[in-house]
Amino acid sequence: NKAVLADLGRFLNATGWKLIWGLNLGTSTPQEAAEEAAAVAEATGDDLLALQIGNEPDLYSHNGLRSRNYAYSDYWREFQRFAQAIRKRLPAVPFAGPDAATQTSWAEEFASGPERPVLLTRHYYAEGPPSSPAATIENLLKPNVRYEEILRQLQQISRSARIPYRIVETNSCFGGGKPGISDTFASALWGLDYCFSLAAHEAAGINLENGINQFGRVSCYSPIYNDEQGMYSARPLYYAMRAFSMTGVGRRLALESEISAINFKAYAVRDDRDRTWVTLINKEQGQAVEAAISSSRAFASANAIRLMAPSLSSTSGVTLGGATVSNQRGKEGDWRAAGHERLRVKRGKIEVHVPASSAAFVELAQ
Numbered sequence: 001n002k003a004v005l006a007d008l009g010r011f012l013n014a015t016g017w018k019l020i021w022g023l024n025l026g027t028s029t030p031q032e033a034a035e036e037a038a039a040v041a042e043a044t045g046d047d048l049l050a051l052q053i054g055n056e057p058d059l060y061s062h063n064g065l066r067s068r069n070y071a072y073s074d075y076w077r078e079f080q081r082f083a084q085a086i087r088k089r090l091p092a093v094p095f096a097g098p099d100a101a102t103q104t105s106w107a108e109e110f111a112s113g114p115e116r117p118v119l120l121t122r123h124y125y126a127e128g129p130p131s132s133p134a135a136t137i138e139n140l141l142k143p144n145v146r147y148e149e150i151l152r153q154l155q156q157i158s159r160s161a162r163i164p165y166r167i168v169e170t171n172s173c174f175g176g177g178k179p180g181i182s183d184t185f186a187s188a189l190w191g192l193d194y195c196f197s198l199a200a201h202e203a204a205g206i207n208l209e210n211g212i213n214q215f216g217r218v219s220c221y222s223p224i225y226n227d228e229q230g231m232y233s234a235r236p237l238y239y240a241m242r243a244f245s246m247t248g249v250g251r252r253l254a255l256e257s258e259i260s261a262i263n264f265k266a267y268a269v270r271d272d273r274d275r276t277w278v279t280l281i282n283k284e285q286g287q288a289v290e291a292a293i294s295s296s297r298a299f300a301s302a303n304a305i306r307l308m309a310p311s312l313s314s315t316s317g318v319t320l321g322g323a324t325v326s327n328q329r330g331k332e333g334d335w336r337a338a339g340h341e342r343l344r345v346k347r348g349k350i351e352v353h354v355p356a357s358s359a360a361f362v363e364l365a366q
Contacts, residue, residue: 005043018049020096020121020168020207023086025054025078026065030085038089050096050118052168053082058103072098072109083115094118099168104153111161119204120158120165124150126190127181128174135178137186137312141263141283151201164204170194171209172237177221183235185309185318185357187221191240192307192359193281196248196267208237232332234325236309236318242335243307243320247277247361264289264354276364282354285312291360293350299364302350303340307359 012019021040023033037051057075060066066074075098086093096119100106107120124147127135158165172182172190181187191208198206210222218226223238234242250271255278257266263283270276276299282289293302305321318324321337328334343362344351354360 002039002043005039009043009045009047012044012047017047019044019047020050020052020119020166021048022052022055022099023082025057025075025082026060030082033082034085034089037086037093041090041093048093050094051086052096052099052121053079054097055099056101056123057098058100058106072103072106075106076109076113079115096121096166096168099123104150104157107154107165108157108161111157111163117163120154120161120163121168122150122154122165123169124167125170125174126172126194127178130173130175130178135173135181137181137184138285140172140181140186140190141285141312143263148197151197151203154203155201158202166204167198167206169209170206171219171221173221176213176215176217176219179220180313182219182221182237183225183315184312185236185314186312188236188240188307188309188318189281189283189312189357189359191237192243192279193265193283195240195244196265196279196281199248199252200267208241231327231329233327234333236315238325239307239318239320242325243279243359243361247279250277262287262289266291274366278362278364279359280352280354280362281359282356284356286356288356289354291352291354293352293362293364294348295364297364297366299350299366301365302343302345302362303365304343304352304360304362305337305340306361308355309357312357 023036041048061068061070083095095115095117097117098106098110099121101123104122107122110117111120127140154165171177172187208223210219210224213219218228223235223241225233225235248269250269253268253270255266255268265281267279268276278293280291307320309318323335323338326332326334350362352360352362
């Protein structure tokens with residue numbers, strides 16, 4: 001639909017966002033994909049970051065789209081046929097991929113192919129399906145060895161190939177999310193730690209899944225929730241994104257931490273205003289942490305803002321810096337911290353009390 005694509009082009013231009021557009025490899029043809037790609041490129045221009053051919057092709061052998069022995073070599077042959085058809089219409093269009101769901105090795109093979117993609121892509125969901133008894137707040141928040149290994153692998157593949165990687169579809173629980181988990185404050189603490197962990201593993205970014213899903217309903221994991229009656233509101237996960245955009249943008253700093261066997265994370269970033277932000281995330285459900293920050297640099301002041309909610313299972317009452325994100329019509333998304341908490345400096349250390357199930361963002365200024 002040209003009108004829809006034109007609207008998308010205007011949206012990208014207004015927001016400054018870039019587009020990764022997925023083409024249907026599962027049930028389409030090279031010619032149909034080429035027509036679609038040309039229409040998308042015409043509507044979005046320089047805002048088209050890349051085209052992808054196929055969505056989770058590593059699952060085609062499991063979901064009935066291909067035979068049970070469908071492998072990467074089969075995918076690559078199909079990819080080439082589609083890419084050749086698209087190149088006839090768009091000789092210089094960039095590609096990304098392989099957009100795999102579970103097979104990280106596909107990213108390595110894709111990176112070494114002759115196509116030379118501009119971006120390596122993969123999906124990741126922390127939990128799922130929603131019907132699984134194992135999809136719980138406790139499991140969402142506990143340390144996840146599996147995804148840490150995935151990120152280490154992707155980081156190494158990216159470094160070796162000199163191609164950035166991105167998690168282009170992700171959230172707390174696949175299948176539209178799980179009420180009581182994906183729409184709670186627990187998802188905010190998970191999402192905050194997830195963003196920092198991805199940055200620490202040199203990811204180029206993430207795309208959090210949201211909106212209307214294949215089940216015809218609004219996903220409960222959507223950071224910005226649309227009630228389908230014209231009202232938009234910030235879900236807990238949005239607060240994590242907002243906090244990360246403020247405290248996670250800049251140069252990552254090496255951090256030496258002495259953390260005992262508790263579910264607690266710390267990250268440090270220096271922004272372009274020469275402020276240092278130390279993020280402290282306490283995912284323990286019943287244990288506060290008394291943290292102490294020291295540095296070889298002298299700081300003139302130390303202030304904190306906090307990410308908090310009544311409980312991990314709260315779906316409302318979330319605050320960042322003592323304030324909520326507005327859902328008032330015409331002011332949707334407005335937010336400003338209600339105030340900054342002045343922190344004590346004692347014997348050269350900055351003391352920070354981090355309550356259970358909360359996060360603190362410490363701003364150190366020279």
